[in-house]
Amino acid sequence: MTKRKSNKENAMDAFQWLYSDIVKEHFTNPRNVFNPDEPFAADAEGIVGNIKCGDQMMFMLKIKDDIIEDVRWKTYGCASAIASTSMLSESIKGMPLRKAYGIKPADIAAKLGGLPENKIHCSVLGDKALRAAIDQYLEKKGRTGEFKGEDAVVICTCLNITDKDIETAVKAGARDWHQLQEATKIGTVCGGCKIKAEELLHEFVHIYS
């Protein structure tokens, strides 16, 4: 059976994000887009997504004393992908790396005045690309993995497996539930986390495959 949506939800899907003035404004006039003619000596770069899936995102950062001084980005993607990346790029200027590392899709969606459920994966890419850039920076500085584990949410309470663990497993090649279980042992005790874990798996596979 298909899950029924309320009339209100249907109406939101159809109109809300299209006509949210904030989304429209950022889509039309995106901030901090990389211009190839402008010299921008990035200290770190991160790229996630795949154009086969319809979106890809790249972040370039200038970093001083663990503070993001300046940022540029590029994206191939839909309007909310463009708008959400633009919004993210504005909000991280002057932000400590550690804080930027913890930004979540919901934070970006909230700043845009909300995004419908099926659009959240677009804005998810922005924070992932940002994190990839920060990871690259830490690696360059010999501080690999320094921020890992922070802001992680426990998904499998039996085995204390977090969303970050799922992300790491997908990055290492896990593509389905079976492979994820092999990599993390998630859901092998009570199995109560399966629905939530599969949602995350699906999301990360979209981003990293």
Add this chain to the structure above:
Amino acid sequence: MPQRFVYMDYNATTPLRPEVKDAMVHALDIYANASSMHESGRRARAEIEKARASVAAIIGAGDASSVYFTSGGSESNNTVFMTMYDLGRKAPARRKIITTAIEHPCVMNSATYLAEEGFPVVFLPVDNYGRVDMDAYRKELTPDTLLVSVMAANNEIGTIEDIKTIASMAKSVGALVHTDATQAIGKIPVSVKEWGVDYLTMSCHKIYGPKGIGALYVRQRAPIVPLVRGGHQENGVRAGTYNNLGIIGFGVAAELALRDLPEFSSRLRSLRAMLKDGLVAAIPHVKVNGHPTEVLPNTLNLSFPGAEGESILLSLDFEGIQVSTGSACASGSLEPSHVLLATGVGPELAHGSIRFSLGKYTTEEEVRYVIEKLPPIIARLRRMSTVPATEVAAVC
């Protein structure tokens, strides 16, 4: 608000033409139940039979009683597939269903339902232009084939299929033949006699008539099982009180579409050529999807590598231009257009595709406006893109 309003999404639906609107305003007062025996019932019935004759004429059906009114294309297609379900269950020796990989979702999902119920179902591949792979078809056409269902013209890329040949091959193994002609009627000549089909699906709102009304042609003596059971309307094939308003609107729309067809299609063909040539000249790395000649006169599907379809669609929307896209983002799924993928267009290009479908009220001036507005939109999105257009064009 944009200063202009340019509608180029006629394959999605069309506005009511004034003559149809007038006929429907008149029909609003024809309230009688067309099944009633009294005077006003008989009058309503007469209007309905007049409409049936006009609808039969647009598909070259000599016998108007082979046309059954339904609620639209989806119901017509479902009726055919559920008839096959019934036939195949009663006589399992012949229950193979052959259709194509580029059908409308209502055929795709009906066929998938039969597959789930254990019927052998084949989705034929198509070539790069969207034409059915005839070698694959020949191989699949076995004596246990119950139905061959191929659309007359594709809604997304406009490619016209060779229904006459497909039907005659199907007949050689004794299979029934259905074609979904929803996008074909009113745009190209359609003849059930010449094509030799048993079933043909029509929808009214694609030919400047109202939504919620369609028809199914069923050749005399071809099997048909009602999807909607009830009263004896439509010879027991489709129950439900006659939709006077819709049917009368459909009759006028069909009559005018048939009358205007030659002039209409040649005018659209030249507008389409103007739009295609203008955009291809103004924008680098454009791919034209669909068949170069066997294509609906009004449908132009283009891919713009390096720019994502939903972003293009919305940018055009801000300029008052209404189109549709094969991008996954727009549909809320991760998969781009199944039609473009079936024609061998890579997902990278399918995500960046736009369908322009022109119609009765499209003008040269509107086409020029689109040719002026689109190139800077594509250039802007490509500048922002992580992947250069040349690179995408090269891998696809």
